Amino acid sequence: MSEQPVAQKDAAITLHNIVKEFGAGDQTIRVLHGIDAEIRSGELTYLVGESGSGKTTMISIVAGILYPTEGSVNVFGQDIYSLSDNDLVKFRLDTIGFIFQQYNLIPTLTAAENAAVPLVAAGMKRAEAVARGRDMLDKLNIADQADKLPRQLSGGQQQRVAISRALVHEPRLVVCDEPTAALDARSGRRVMDLLREVALAEERTVIIVTHDNRVFDLADRILVMEDGRITHDGTEMPDY
Numbered sequence: 001m002s003e004q005p006v007a008q009k010d011a012a013i014t015l016h017n018i019v020k021e022f023g024a025g026d027q028t029i030r031v032l033h034g035i036d037a038e039i040r041s042g043e044l045t046y047l048v049g050e051s052g053s054g055k056t057t058m059i060s061i062v063a064g065i066l067y068p069t070e071g072s073v074n075v076f077g078q079d080i081y082s083l084s085d086n087d088l089v090k091f092r093l094d095t096i097g098f099i100f101q102q103y104n105l106i107p108t109l110t111a112a113e114n115a116a117v118p119l120v121a122a123g124m125k126r127a128e129a130v131a132r133g134r135d136m137l138d139k140l141n142i143a144d145q146a147d148k149l150p151r152q153l154s155g156g157q158q159q160r161v162a163i164s165r166a167l168v169h170e171p172r173l174v175v176c177d178e179p180t181a182a183l184d185a186r187s188g189r190r191v192m193d194l195l196r197e198v199a200l201a202e203e204r205t206v207i208i209v210t211h212d213n214r215v216f217d218l219a220d221r222i223l224v225m226e227d228g229r230i231t232h233d234g235t236e237m238p239d240y
């Protein structure tokens with residue numbers, strides 16, 4: 001498979017010399033080994049690699065959830081780890097939507113209420129937040145499920161609620177951890193098409209951790225990780 005040149009766009013995210021270690025002393029384990037990378041605006045970027053290669057650690061650092069041991073992360077012009085803890089929380093609320101592999105829906109809230117959580121956390125009045133949550137569910141074609149609890153929804157419907165929650169506050173960066181891992185081929189393809197249509201239509205930056213080769217063709221760019229390092233950066237998966 002031939003390598004195609006990557007179209008140059010503005011860098012939305014810049015990672016410089018990112019090191020992440022867990023533990024201390026003789027028990028220290030280095031998971032990320034000095035990563036340098038740029039992720040561009042308006043692109044769907046996949047982060048792929050074997051289990052244990054450091055993918056989830058890397059996106060957690062990009063999303064402001066996990067502090068790096070060394071290095072800096074610049075997101076839309078902001079060095080996020082130079083912020084105070086409170087300012088970093090506000091930055092995440094305003095700027096980042098995270099779609100978790102296990103959905104992480106609150107079981108006692110309806111679909112519309114779950115979708116509204118980021119808006120409520122940001123201080124919006126509950127009624128207005130839930131109304132916007134309903135609007136986002138409607139965009140994802142599950143408005144008829146808005147008043148149901150998570151346990152009353154199918155896996156695919158729960159996934160759409162999770163996507164609604166990630167997009168409802170109109171974040172500039174959307175980060176997804178294995179969004180198709182628990183889905184069959186058809187459902188997985190539908191979710192990825194949905195992420196591309198809804199997220200990238202607004203020129204957002206979208207990063208998806210996946211090992212699902214059924215959807216590799218949808219990526220604008222693919223970063224491959226091995227043993228805590230980026231070993232490939234291109235528009236297609238490399239031949240091994």
